[in-house]
Amino acid sequence: MGVEIERKFLVRSDSWQVHAGNGSRYRQGYLSHDPQRCVRIRISGDDAWLNIKCATSPIRRLEYDYPVPLEDAQEMLQMLRSDDCIDKVRYPVRHGRHVWEVDVFEGSNAGLIVAEIELDDEDETFEKPDWLGEEVSDDPRYYNMNLAKQPYSTW
């Protein structure tokens, strides 16, 4: 078990790119969209994981991550309807003591860029980089599982 505390923001300029590390491409789909028990299949390169998140508050979650065979994940993603999958490239961006994850979405979510930070507890402070926009942690439209069903291009 891990407790995940995550805050999510929009991005209001491209200046994060100067500090970005190499991007990792993710393709992921959802076996369950229930925020109380979200089940995700993710492929990045030759690696695949099954991930379970059980939300206990909008920014606090129990999280479990298990590696699975790549072929299993490919079969499952193929079986999911395409509207249950999302594609994005994730970039690590260091700022102060933290490493942000900036997700640049593709496909039907192209145009959307969000930045996430993981914290050790809900009250932990962090520096806000100047490229950071509005906080959207509490907005369900930005949950990745919801972006799969109702992509940014349809808003």
Place this chain on the structure above:
Amino acid sequence: MGVEIERKFLVRSDSWQVHAGNGSRYRQGYLSHDPQRCVRIRISGDDAWLNIKCATSPIRRLEYDYPVPLEDAQEMLQMLRSDDCIDKVRYPVRHGRHVWEVDVFEGSNAGLIVAEIELDDEDETFEKPDWLGEEVSDDPRYYNMNLAKQPYSTW
């Protein structure tokens, strides 16, 4: 990946007990009830598994099974509301070339006993033991994930 072909029957007498092996107690709960993408956590003794079944027809399913840490499974089952869990004891019962699995349900499903057989293909023949009752493979009420939500005692 595995393709699972399973047929399920009611049990009309106790005579299966004469041929039954040792029972294994299962406690299981569901992260997703969607028959197209059912996600189950199961604990038996000190072992725990995450299981994913993707139905492609009532008796044919893609199935994936992954061992997970016992503590993770315990946490997840605890988090699921009790109406998303079922308890049963499963007995192996050999008959002819096949081993049947007889599930004796407990708790809010007490009184229900079903027998399942796994086949290599949909047309495979098998001997029916004299304790076997009506086939219920196509009846969604008997899906374990539905027994968790709408237990036998409420029918």
